[in-house]
Amino acid sequence: MNAQPQALDPAQETVGTPFIDDPKISTRHVDVWYGDKQAIFDASLDVGNNEVVALIGPSGCGKSTWLRCLNRMNDTIDICRVEGELKLDGEDIYDRAMDPVLLRARVGMVFQKPNPFPKSIYDNVAYGPRLHGLARNRADMDEIVETSLRRAGLWDEVKDRLDAPGTGLSGGQQQRLCIARTIAVGPEVILMDEPASALDPIATAIIEELIDELRENYSIVIVTHSMQQAARVSQRTAYFHMGRIIEVGDTKQIFTNPRHQLTENYITGKFG
Amino acid sequence: MNNTDIVRQSLKRRYRKERRFRAYGMIAVATGFLFLGFLLTDIVTKALPAFSLTELRLDIPMDRESLGLAEDAEISEDTLRALPYSQIIKKSLRSLFPDIRKRKQKKLLYKLISSGAEFDLRDRLVAHPEWIDGPPQSLWLTADDDVDTWYKLDTQVSRIKPLQAELIQALETQDRIRTAFNTHFFTRSDSREPEMAGIRGALAGSFWTLLVTFVITLPIGVAAALYLEEFAPQNRLTDFIEVNINNLAAVPSIVFGLLGLAIFINFFGMPRSAPLVGGLVLTLMTLPTIIISARAAIKSIPPSIKEAAYGLGASKMQVVFHHVLPLSMPGILTGSIIGMAQALGETAPLLMIGMVAFIVEIPEGVLDSATVLPVQIYLWSDSPERAFSALTAATILVLLGFLATMNALAIFLRKHFERRW
Ligand SMILES: Nc1ncnc2c1ncn2[C@@H]1O[C@H](COP(=O)(O)OP(=O)(O)OP(=O)(O)O)[C@@H](O)[C@H]1O
Numbered sequence: 159m160n161a162q163p164q165a166l167d168p169a170q171e172t173v174g175t176p177f178i179d180d181p182k183i184s185t186r187h188v189d190v191w192y193g194d195k196q197a198i199f200d201a202s203l204d205v206g207n208n209e210v211v212a213l214i215g216p217s218g219c220g221k222s223t224w225l226r227c228l229n230r231m232n233d234t235i236d237i238c239r240v241e242g243e244l245k246l247d248g249e250d251i252y253d254r255a256m257d258p259v260l261l262r263a264r265v266g267m268v269f270q271k272p273n274p275f276p277k278s279i280y281d282n283v284a285y286g287p288r289l290h291g292l293a294r295n296r297a298d299m300d301e302i303v304e305t306s307l308r309r310a311g312l313w314d315e316v317k318d319r320l321d322a323p324g325t326g327l328s329g330g331q332q333q334r335l336c337i338a339r340t341i342a343v344g345p346e347v348i349l350m351d352e353p354a355s356a357l358d359p360i361a362t363a364i365i366e367e368l369i370d371e372l373r374e375n376y377s378i379v380i381v382t383h384s385m386q387q388a389a390r391v392s393q394r395t396a397y398f399h400m401g402r403i404i405e406v407g408d409t410k411q412i413f414t415n416p417r418h419q420l421t422e423n424y425i426t427g428k429f430g
Numbered sequence: 431m432n433n434t435d436i437v438r439q440s441l442k443r444r445y446r447k448e449r450r451f452r453a454y455g456m457i458a459v460a461t462g463f464l465f466l467g468f469l470l471t472d473i474v475t476k477a478l479p480a481f482s483l484t485e486l487r488l489d490i491p492m493d494r495e496s497l498g499l500a501e502d503a504e505i506s507e508d509t510l511r512a513l514p515y516s517q518i519i520k521k522s523l524r525s526l527f528p529d530i531r532k533r534k535q536k537k538l539l540y541k542l543i544s545s546g547a548e549f550d551l552r553d554r555l556v557a558h559p560e561w562i563d564g565p566p567q568s569l570w571l572t573a574d575d576d577v578d579t580w581y582k583l584d585t586q587v588s589r590i591k592p593l594q595a596e597l598i599q600a601l602e603t604q605d606r607i608r609t610a611f612n613t614h615f616f617t618r619s620d621s622r623e624p625e626m627a628g629i630r631g632a633l634a635g636s637f638w639t640l641l642v643t644f645v646i647t648l649p650i651g652v653a654a655a656l657y658l659e660e661f662a663p664q665n666r667l668t669d670f671i672e673v674n675i676n677n678l679a680a681v682p683s684i685v686f687g688l689l690g691l692a693i694f695i696n697f698f699g700m701p702r703s704a705p706l707v708g709g710l711v712l713t714l715m716t717l718p719t720i721i722i723s724a725r726a727a728i729k730s731i732p733p734s735i736k737e738a739a740y741g742l743g744a745s746k747m748q749v750v751f752h753h754v755l756p757l758s759m760p761g762i763l764t765g766s767i768i769g770m771a772q773a774l775g776e777t778a779p780l781l782m783i784g785m786v787a788f789i790v791e792i793p794e795g796v797l798d799s800a801t802v803l804p805v806q807i808y809l810w811s812d813s814p815e816r817a818f819s820a821l822t823a824a825t826i827l828v829l830l831g832f833l834a835t836m837n838a839l840a841i842f843l844r845k846h847f848e849r850r851w
């Protein structure tokens with residue numbers, strides 16, 4: 159184990175292809191601090207339309223931090239400070255004119271641990287649309303709930319017990335409920351922070367299949383610790399290391415032919 | 431000697447230590463229960479006599495002449511209220527014992543009946559105006575507390591004269607004396623006569639006082655807790671506030687009483703002895719408790735729920751009012767009930783603001799003069815009549831009953847709504 163973190167060249171550029179044409183989200187030179195401690199250094203990365211980008215890297219390297227910048231979830235942490243240029247469809251995410259509430263309706267998030275509200279399955283899914291007034295009447299809402307649950311692959315399992323509490327579902331079902339809840343708002347981008355880490359292989363497979371389907375309509379950024387998972391679901395992969403984006407490239411290329419030594423070390427299991 | 435043996439030896443010692451420790455614990459618990467048992471037995475045995483009253487059966491003639499009602503007088507509530515009931519009762523007593531002629535003996539005879547019995551008789555006649563002009567009514571009227579004590583408990587009590595004892599025995603042979611359930615205890619207010627005294631006034635006073643406390647503390651407490659937990663920036667000022675809330679919870683309650691006296695009564699000129707002021711003083715006292723418990727309840731809500739709501743685009747207010755508040759409500763209510771229970775048992779600060787007066791009227795609002803249950807206990811425990819000590823114990827029992835119910839409710843709420851995420 160040569161787990162000794164190598165000193166990184168501060169001026170080092172990200173290796174590979176962080177930038178793409180016509181990005182959905184683009185970030186340039188992003189620095190993030192928690193108080194005095196810098197967690198992200200000069201990170202630049204684009205996310206395209208209808209693509210799944212996987213973020214991999216050792217624990218504590220800043221994947222979640224970077225992900226949470228994209229929908230300003232970091233705003234809820236008092237000590238967190240974000241600098242740099244982050245754009246969604248060319249609009250500055252951290253601009254004053256950007257309302258975080260609207261932003262989060264456009265950029266949805268699925269968390270590591272399934273976190274359904276202690277309400278009924280129906281109300282879990284209906285909560286977001288209700289917040290934003292997306293349904294004009296009950297029938298509308300029923301429709302939104304049904305399509306969201308269908309797309310999350312949960313409808314058949316819960317259609318007879320929509321009034322049952324969401325917390326009473328199994329872990330995998332809860333996570334799919336959370337995904338349904340996120341897509342019910344009709345976001346453009348979905349951020350997923352280790353969505354399958356608390357699930358068994360079968361539930362994981364269902365979620366992965368789901369991600370693949372969702373790609374048709376959304377841009378997805380997924381943090382994962384499973385390289386197989388990254389390989390299975392993503393088109394591009396970014397390797398994070400100690401707050402820096404070391405390498406970005408096509409998923410296949412990253413896993414078969416990494417260009418940076420650190421990426422290779424991580425993928426081959428030399429550390430991480 | 432190998433390692434296993436060493437471990438085995440030390441194990442023995444460790445187990446012995448454990449057994450000893452468990453024994454200590456059991457002794458401690460047993461001691462606690464023993465004291466509680468003593469206390470409860472003592473209170474219950476002392477309180478039991480208060481729940482029954484001795485009554486005498488008197489035949490009250492219902493003709494107008496005996497009642498002192500003019501032939502042509504119309505029967506209305508006013509006229510009925512104004513009848514000379516004391517005379518009527520005395521006359522009826524005399525008719526039972528025609529042999530008693532001497533003034534002194536008559537006086538002793540009259541003393542068998544409670545001086546409050548006339549009010550009972552009046553109330554019954556007002557309720558039954560159709561009795562007038564009818565046959566004599568045989569009515570049970572409350573006996574004097576000395577008779578009560580003598581008849582129920584203790585024939586050695588010297589306050590009953592030999593003649594009176596004879597009279598009571600005569601009444602017994604005529605089936606004219608009995609003990610019945612003491613309704614006065616629950617329907618009447620304080621009185622100089624123990625057999626006419628009840629806790630209704632104190633109960634009403636406690637109710638109004640706690641109502642004021644609850645209505646003011648809950649919103650202020652919840653708002654303060656929500657602000658401190660969810661909105662306030664983490665800085666020196668909030669730390670300072672937090673420390674001082676905890677300090678406030680430890681301030682002796684009498685200090686709040688003095689504060690209330692100075693501010694609410696002397697400065698704002700609010701009425702003395704009023705539940706409004708009592709409630710305000712108790713608010714000062716319970717507020718820290720409620721803020722602390724509400725903050726704990728709010729803190730216990732998993733951040734993942736809040737994150738989920740934020741992630742869907744809920745604003746801070748929406749997160750607080752859709753999720754944080756509803757989910758922490760059971761905990762907040764539990765804390766409030768416990769705070770209310772404390773307030774219910776509080777005596778000292780209320781003494782300071784004059785809720786210790788002798789009040790016969792049942793308070794009908796937050797501005798009427800009133801006293802509260804624990805103060806009533808304090809007042810009666812001071813009275814010399816033996817019957818009052820039974821009333822004191824009975825009131826303690828009632829107060830303990832309320833406290834136990836409130837605490838049970840709090841435990842129920844906590845158990846019932848306890849969530850695991
Ligand atoms: N709320 C916070 N306050 C202070 N420091 C934080 C906070 N959240 C994260 N950090 C720090 O920022 C750095 C990056 O954390 P982050 O959670 O982004 O890592 P990660 O790559 O998601 O790790 P993991 O794979 O374990 O989830 C870590 O050093 C962490 O200690």
Ligand SMILES: [Mg+2]
Nearest residue numbers: 221222223351
């Ligand atoms: Mg993370």
